Amino acid sequence: MTLGPVQLIMLGFDDPQCSGEIRAELDWLRDSYVVRLLDAVVVGKGADGNVVLVEENDLNDDEYDDPGAVLGALIGLVDDAGEVDDGSGEGREPGSVAGAGDSWVLDDLLPAGMYAAIVLVEHRWASGLRDSIRRAGGVHLIDAWIHPEDLVTIGASEPS
Template sequence: MSLGPVEYMVIEFPGNQFKGEIIPALREVIDAGVIRIIDQVFVRKDDRGNVSVMELKDLQKDAAEAFAPLARDASTLFAEEDIEKVSGIMENNSSVALLLFEHVWATRFRDAVLNANGRVIAGERIEKERVDAALAWKPEEQEALEVAP
Protein backbone atom coordinates (compact mmCIF):
# COMPACT_ATOMS: atom_id res chain seq x y z
CA MET A 1 0.00 0.00 0.00
CA SER A 2 1.35 3.40 -0.97
CA LEU A 3 0.75 6.14 1.57
CA GLY A 4 0.40 9.84 1.03
CA PRO A 5 2.69 12.19 2.96
CA VAL A 6 2.96 11.21 6.63
CA GLU A 7 3.37 13.63 9.52
CA TYR A 8 3.51 13.42 13.28
CA MET A 9 2.12 15.89 15.76
CA VAL A 10 2.59 16.19 19.51
CA ILE A 11 -0.31 17.87 21.32
CA GLU A 12 0.34 18.77 24.94
CA PHE A 13 -2.32 19.16 27.63
CA PRO A 14 -0.87 21.05 30.63
CA GLY A 15 -2.04 19.91 34.04
CA ASN A 16 -2.99 16.55 32.53
CA GLN A 17 -6.32 18.10 31.58
CA PHE A 18 -7.67 16.52 28.41
CA LYS A 19 -11.16 17.80 27.75
CA GLY A 20 -11.83 16.01 24.46
CA GLU A 21 -12.51 19.19 22.53
CA ILE A 22 -10.10 18.20 19.75
CA ILE A 23 -12.02 15.00 18.99
CA PRO A 24 -14.82 16.56 16.88
CA ALA A 25 -12.28 18.50 14.79
CA LEU A 26 -10.17 15.37 14.25
CA ARG A 27 -13.24 13.30 13.44
CA GLU A 28 -14.29 15.88 10.84
CA VAL A 29 -11.01 15.72 8.88
CA ILE A 30 -10.84 11.93 9.17
CA ASP A 31 -14.44 11.43 8.01
CA ALA A 32 -13.84 13.84 5.11
CA GLY A 33 -10.84 11.77 3.98
CA VAL A 34 -8.36 14.57 4.60
CA ILE A 35 -6.17 12.58 7.02
CA ARG A 36 -5.95 9.05 8.38
CA ILE A 37 -4.51 8.30 11.82
CA ILE A 38 -1.76 5.70 11.43
CA ASP A 39 -0.61 5.51 15.05
CA GLN A 40 -1.38 7.22 18.34
CA VAL A 41 0.31 7.09 21.71
CA PHE A 42 -0.49 8.95 24.89
CA VAL A 43 2.24 10.00 27.29
CA ARG A 44 1.80 11.34 30.80
CA LYS A 45 4.43 13.13 32.88
CA ASP A 46 3.78 13.67 36.56
CA ASP A 47 4.90 16.64 38.64
CA ARG A 48 8.19 14.87 39.46
CA GLY A 49 9.01 14.17 35.81
CA ASN A 50 8.11 10.46 35.85
CA VAL A 51 6.84 9.37 32.46
CA SER A 52 4.25 6.73 31.66
CA VAL A 53 3.10 5.61 28.23
CA MET A 54 -0.54 4.81 27.72
CA GLU A 55 -2.23 2.99 24.92
CA LEU A 56 -5.86 3.64 24.10
CA LYS A 57 -6.98 0.92 26.52
CA ASP A 58 -5.08 2.66 29.36
CA LEU A 59 -6.91 5.98 29.05
CA GLN A 60 -9.88 7.03 31.12
CA LYS A 61 -13.06 5.61 29.64
CA ASP A 62 -14.34 8.87 28.10
CA ALA A 63 -11.01 9.69 26.45
CA ALA A 64 -10.55 6.12 25.20
CA GLU A 65 -14.05 6.06 23.71
CA ALA A 66 -13.45 9.42 22.03
CA PHE A 67 -10.14 8.42 20.42
CA ALA A 68 -11.01 4.82 19.49
CA PRO A 69 -13.01 5.54 16.31
CA LEU A 70 -10.36 7.94 15.04
CA ALA A 71 -7.70 5.28 14.60
CA ARG A 72 -9.48 2.20 13.33
CA ASP A 73 -6.48 1.23 11.19
CA ALA A 74 -3.78 2.28 13.67
CA SER A 75 -0.46 0.48 13.69
CA THR A 76 2.32 0.51 16.23
CA LEU A 77 4.94 2.56 14.44
CA PHE A 78 6.15 4.85 17.22
CA ALA A 79 9.33 3.53 18.81
CA GLU A 80 10.66 3.88 22.33
CA GLU A 81 13.09 6.51 21.01
CA ASP A 82 10.12 8.61 19.81
CA ILE A 83 8.58 8.47 23.27
CA GLU A 84 11.89 9.50 24.87
CA LYS A 85 12.15 12.54 22.57
CA VAL A 86 8.58 13.57 23.32
CA SER A 87 9.00 13.15 27.06
CA GLY A 88 12.07 15.37 26.85
CA ILE A 89 10.06 18.32 25.53
CA MET A 90 6.99 17.83 27.73
CA GLU A 91 6.37 19.97 30.77
CA ASN A 92 6.00 18.23 34.12
CA ASN A 93 2.39 17.56 35.08
CA SER A 94 1.18 17.28 31.51
CA SER A 95 -0.07 14.74 29.00
CA VAL A 96 0.50 14.52 25.28
CA ALA A 97 -1.22 12.83 22.40
CA LEU A 98 1.39 11.74 19.86
CA LEU A 99 -0.34 11.30 16.52
CA LEU A 100 1.05 9.89 13.28
CA PHE A 101 -1.19 10.60 10.34
CA GLU A 102 -1.32 10.31 6.58
CA HIS A 103 -2.32 13.28 4.46
CA VAL A 104 -4.81 11.32 2.37
CA TRP A 105 -5.77 14.44 0.41
CA ALA A 106 -2.24 14.65 -1.04
CA THR A 107 -2.05 11.12 -2.45
CA ARG A 108 -3.67 11.95 -5.81
CA PHE A 109 -1.52 15.06 -6.17
CA ARG A 110 1.64 13.07 -5.33
CA ASP A 111 0.72 10.46 -7.94
CA ALA A 112 0.15 13.20 -10.53
CA VAL A 113 3.57 14.70 -9.80
CA LEU A 114 5.22 11.28 -10.14
CA ASN A 115 3.33 10.51 -13.36
CA ALA A 116 4.59 13.84 -14.76
CA ASN A 117 8.16 12.77 -13.90
CA GLY A 118 8.28 15.46 -11.24
CA ARG A 119 9.66 15.23 -7.75
CA VAL A 120 9.26 17.22 -4.58
CA ILE A 121 12.67 18.62 -3.70
CA ALA A 122 11.79 20.59 -0.55
CA GLY A 123 8.93 21.08 1.86
CA GLU A 124 8.35 22.01 5.45
CA ARG A 125 5.43 22.92 7.68
CA ILE A 126 5.61 26.61 8.55
CA GLU A 127 4.51 27.49 12.07
CA LYS A 128 1.34 29.54 12.43
CA GLU A 129 3.19 32.32 14.28
CA ARG A 130 5.62 32.78 11.38
CA VAL A 131 2.77 32.90 8.85
CA ASP A 132 0.87 35.40 11.01
CA ALA A 133 3.99 37.56 11.25
CA ALA A 134 4.47 37.46 7.48
CA LEU A 135 0.82 38.37 6.87
CA ALA A 136 1.13 41.31 9.26
CA TRP A 137 4.31 42.32 7.45
CA LYS A 138 5.43 45.92 7.42
CA PRO A 139 8.45 46.84 5.27
CA GLU A 140 10.43 48.06 8.26
CA GLU A 141 9.87 44.75 10.12
CA GLN A 142 10.30 42.26 7.29
CA GLU A 143 10.85 38.69 8.48
CA ALA A 144 11.32 35.98 5.90
CA LEU A 145 9.49 32.64 6.16
CA GLU A 146 12.91 31.03 5.65
CA VAL A 147 11.96 28.54 2.97
CA ALA A 148 14.68 25.90 2.90
CA PRO A 149 16.13 24.71 -0.41
Protein backbone atom coordinates (compact mmCIF):
# COMPACT_ATOMS: atom_id res chain seq x y z
CA MET A 1 0.00 0.00 0.00
CA THR A 2 1.35 3.42 -0.97
CA LEU A 3 1.29 5.98 1.81
CA GLY A 4 -0.09 9.36 0.82
CA PRO A 5 1.34 12.67 2.03
CA VAL A 6 1.24 12.90 5.84
CA GLN A 7 0.49 16.10 7.73
CA LEU A 8 0.90 17.01 11.39
CA ILE A 9 -1.84 19.37 12.62
CA MET A 10 -2.14 21.01 16.05
CA LEU A 11 -5.47 22.57 17.07
CA GLY A 12 -5.89 24.63 20.26
CA PHE A 13 -8.84 24.48 22.67
CA ASP A 14 -9.75 25.96 26.05
CA ASP A 15 -11.43 22.69 27.08
CA PRO A 16 -10.08 19.21 26.30
CA GLN A 17 -13.63 17.80 26.05
CA CYS A 18 -14.47 19.00 22.55
CA SER A 19 -17.80 18.29 20.98
CA GLY A 20 -18.34 15.08 19.06
CA GLU A 21 -18.80 17.17 15.94
CA ILE A 22 -15.04 17.14 15.26
CA ARG A 23 -14.81 13.36 15.54
CA ALA A 24 -17.88 13.02 13.30
CA GLU A 25 -16.20 15.15 10.63
CA LEU A 26 -12.98 13.11 10.87
CA ASP A 27 -15.06 9.93 10.55
CA TRP A 28 -16.75 11.31 7.41
CA LEU A 29 -13.37 12.22 5.87
CA ARG A 30 -12.03 8.75 6.64
CA ASP A 31 -15.14 6.97 5.36
CA SER A 32 -14.96 9.07 2.18
CA TYR A 33 -11.36 7.91 1.72
CA VAL A 34 -10.15 11.53 1.81
CA VAL A 35 -7.83 11.14 4.81
CA ARG A 36 -6.67 8.43 7.19
CA LEU A 37 -6.13 9.33 10.83
CA LEU A 38 -2.72 7.84 11.65
CA ASP A 39 -2.50 9.06 15.23
CA ALA A 40 -4.03 11.61 17.58
CA VAL A 41 -3.41 12.81 21.12
CA VAL A 42 -4.66 15.58 23.38
CA VAL A 43 -2.10 17.47 25.45
CA GLY A 44 -2.44 20.26 27.96
CA LYS A 45 -0.10 22.95 29.20
CA GLY A 46 -0.45 23.78 32.86
CA ALA A 47 0.04 27.16 34.47
CA ASP A 48 3.54 25.95 35.44
CA GLY A 49 4.39 25.53 31.74
CA ASN A 50 4.62 21.73 31.77
CA VAL A 51 3.14 20.00 28.72
CA VAL A 52 1.47 16.69 29.62
CA LEU A 53 -0.57 14.04 27.86
CA VAL A 54 -4.25 14.56 28.72
CA GLU A 55 -5.68 11.59 26.87
CA GLU A 56 -4.62 9.17 24.23
CA ASN A 57 -6.69 8.90 21.10
CA ASP A 58 -9.63 6.60 20.64
CA LEU A 59 -8.43 4.92 17.46
CA ASN A 60 -9.46 1.30 17.15
CA ASP A 61 -7.11 -1.60 16.32
CA ASP A 62 -7.98 -1.36 12.63
CA GLU A 63 -6.86 2.26 12.58
CA TYR A 64 -3.60 1.99 14.52
CA ASP A 65 -1.76 -0.68 16.53
CA ASP A 66 -0.32 1.55 19.26
CA PRO A 67 -2.44 4.69 19.76
CA GLY A 68 -0.51 7.79 20.74
CA ALA A 69 2.91 6.22 20.25
CA VAL A 70 3.88 8.08 17.09
CA LEU A 71 2.78 11.52 18.26
CA GLY A 72 3.87 10.86 21.84
CA ALA A 73 7.38 10.21 20.58
CA LEU A 74 7.30 13.21 18.24
CA ILE A 75 6.26 15.67 20.94
CA GLY A 76 8.45 14.18 23.67
CA LEU A 77 5.68 12.74 25.84
CA VAL A 78 6.81 9.13 25.52
CA ASP A 79 10.12 7.98 26.99
CA ASP A 80 12.70 5.70 25.35
CA ALA A 81 10.90 2.61 26.70
CA GLY A 82 7.64 3.67 25.04
CA GLU A 83 6.00 4.63 28.33
CA VAL A 84 3.90 7.78 28.73
CA ASP A 85 5.97 10.48 30.42
CA ASP A 86 4.89 11.26 33.96
CA GLY A 87 5.29 14.98 33.38
CA SER A 88 8.60 15.23 35.22
CA GLY A 89 10.45 15.94 32.01
CA GLU A 90 13.23 13.48 32.81
CA GLY A 91 14.93 11.96 29.79
CA ARG A 92 13.23 14.03 27.12
CA GLU A 93 13.40 17.30 25.34
CA PRO A 94 10.27 19.05 26.64
CA GLY A 95 7.64 19.56 24.00
CA SER A 96 9.87 19.26 20.96
CA VAL A 97 8.94 17.57 17.73
CA ALA A 98 11.77 16.32 15.58
CA GLY A 99 11.38 17.27 11.97
CA ALA A 100 13.50 17.37 8.86
CA GLY A 101 16.33 19.50 10.19
CA ASP A 102 14.19 21.59 12.51
CA SER A 103 12.34 21.43 15.79
CA TRP A 104 8.68 22.15 16.47
CA VAL A 105 8.35 23.27 20.07
CA LEU A 106 5.02 22.88 21.85
CA ASP A 107 6.19 25.16 24.63
CA ASP A 108 6.24 28.05 22.16
CA LEU A 109 3.00 27.18 20.38
CA LEU A 110 0.70 26.21 23.25
CA PRO A 111 -0.22 28.95 25.76
CA ALA A 112 -0.41 28.02 29.45
CA GLY A 113 -3.85 26.76 30.45
CA MET A 114 -4.73 25.58 26.93
CA TYR A 115 -5.16 22.16 25.39
CA ALA A 116 -4.18 20.95 21.95
CA ALA A 117 -5.43 18.11 19.80
CA ILE A 118 -2.50 16.96 17.71
CA VAL A 119 -3.33 14.75 14.76
CA LEU A 120 -1.27 12.98 12.15
CA VAL A 121 -3.28 12.48 8.96
CA GLU A 122 -2.52 10.82 5.67
CA HIS A 123 -3.98 12.66 2.69
CA ARG A 124 -5.17 9.66 0.68
CA TRP A 125 -6.71 11.88 -1.99
CA ALA A 126 -3.27 13.23 -2.90
CA SER A 127 -1.44 9.92 -3.51
CA GLY A 128 -2.25 9.64 -7.21
CA LEU A 129 -1.56 13.32 -7.86
CA ARG A 130 1.77 13.12 -6.02
CA ASP A 131 2.80 10.01 -7.96
CA SER A 132 1.89 11.54 -11.33
CA ILE A 133 3.89 14.67 -10.47
CA ARG A 134 6.90 12.49 -9.62
CA ARG A 135 6.58 10.52 -12.86
CA ALA A 136 6.57 13.82 -14.76
CA GLY A 137 9.82 14.79 -13.04
CA GLY A 138 8.24 17.23 -10.61
CA VAL A 139 9.45 17.64 -7.04
CA HIS A 140 7.87 19.06 -3.91
CA LEU A 141 9.11 22.59 -3.22
CA ILE A 142 6.75 24.01 -0.61
CA ASP A 143 3.28 23.68 0.82
CA ALA A 144 1.30 25.85 3.20
CA TRP A 145 -2.20 26.32 4.47
CA ILE A 146 -3.77 29.66 3.66
CA HIS A 147 -6.66 30.39 5.97
CA PRO A 148 -9.81 32.06 4.59
CA GLU A 149 -9.31 35.04 6.93
CA ASP A 150 -5.91 35.64 5.32
CA LEU A 151 -7.45 35.59 1.85
CA VAL A 152 -10.05 38.14 2.93
CA THR A 153 -7.27 40.36 4.30
CA ILE A 154 -5.29 40.03 1.08
CA GLY A 155 -8.38 40.79 -1.01
CA ALA A 156 -9.22 43.83 1.10
CA SER A 157 -5.71 45.22 0.63
CA GLU A 158 -5.67 44.77 -3.16
CA PRO A 159 -5.87 48.06 -5.06
CA SER A 160 -9.07 48.47 -7.08
